[in-house]
Amino acid sequence: MSLAGAQKKGRKFLNPIPTEDAGFGKMIPILREYMDNKAENVPKIPLGPFKTDTSIYKTPPASGLRITWVGHSSLLIEIDGIRILTDPVWSQRVSFSQAFGPKRFFQPPIALEDLPPLDAVIVSHDHYDHLDKATIKFFAGKPIPFITPMGVCKYLENWGILKNYTNEVDWGDSVMIGNCNITATPSRHFSGRGIINRNETLWASFVIKGPQHNIFFGADSGWFPGFAEIGEAFGPFDLTMLEIGAYGKYWPDIHMGPDHATNAHLALKGDVMMPLHWATFSLAPHAWYEPGERLVNFAKEKNIKLFMPEPGKPTEVNGPYNSEWWKRFMSK
Secondary structure: OOOOOOOEEOOEEOOOOOOOOOOHHHHHHHHHHHHOOOOOOOOOOOOOOOOOOHHHHHOOOOOOEEEEEEEOOEEEEEEOOEEEEEOOOOOOEOOOOOOOOOEOOOOOOOOHHHOOOOOEEEOOOOOOOOOOHHHHHHOOOOOOOEEEEOOOHHHHHHOOOOHHHEEEEOOOOEEEEOOEEEEEEOOOOOOOOOOOOOOOOOOOEEEEEOOOOEEEEOOOOOOOOHHHHHHHHHOOEEEEEEEOOOOOOOOOOOOOHHHHHHHHHHHOOEEEEEEEOOOOOOOOOOOOOHHHHHHHHHHHHHOOEEEEOOOOOOEEOOOOEEOOHHHHHOOO
């Protein structure tokens, strides 16, 4: 792997190491697994409601670092005086149509119009659960910088984002926002919003380094040795934000699950770990709460400090914090 930039084969971007995504060849076994599935992959007890107290944003975090988990991979990050929104998805479904597809388990705890002023928006890749057309259109014409991997800005510009506010980055490229340096780093995933355009745009993780704090937004990735290289080059990290949900036996290369995610945290030289990409949409056959429950166990085994605030609650990162919010919605 190299931090020098992504490789391409023709029009297709390549992963840092050979990777199999959940393509046509896996469709029948994946469908069979879903049909035979007995897990509670959609909550029987409705989650929420969660509500953000937006008055908190009038006061900067005393520690300099505060996170509001909106759900899935959508985060409002307040770090060293700037505010960054990641992978904003406010729609009811993550699909090409709002008539069908995975539906959210709980309503966004904060309305788009109630967000505090933003300094930047990061979009990690073009999948529907990370790049949401209706949400992006809310920001049309607003003077907010967007940072995306190569090829993704065409969607933003088509949906009204001002061209001079879009920043396309390759792995290793950096953008300065205020006094924070945001660097795109490799991840092991794939891209495409349709059947025919797979891997024609890039996917990435991001290092966000301010004067006081250094954090890692992992977005979507399978396990790969690059986590250790990112840790060597950019770590240690005060906080890693890593995906733990949407894993399955037929796509082991493109999502991590809690075991690999905790290994990635250690490889990155992380201090505190925050899980993302779970308990919001049903994207895999596992129970909706399983990633969180398994993560807590792996963290105990590996002596990892967890940061797990409930959705919508602005929480300062002063060390480990686990609200165990999901337990009150478990049906067993």
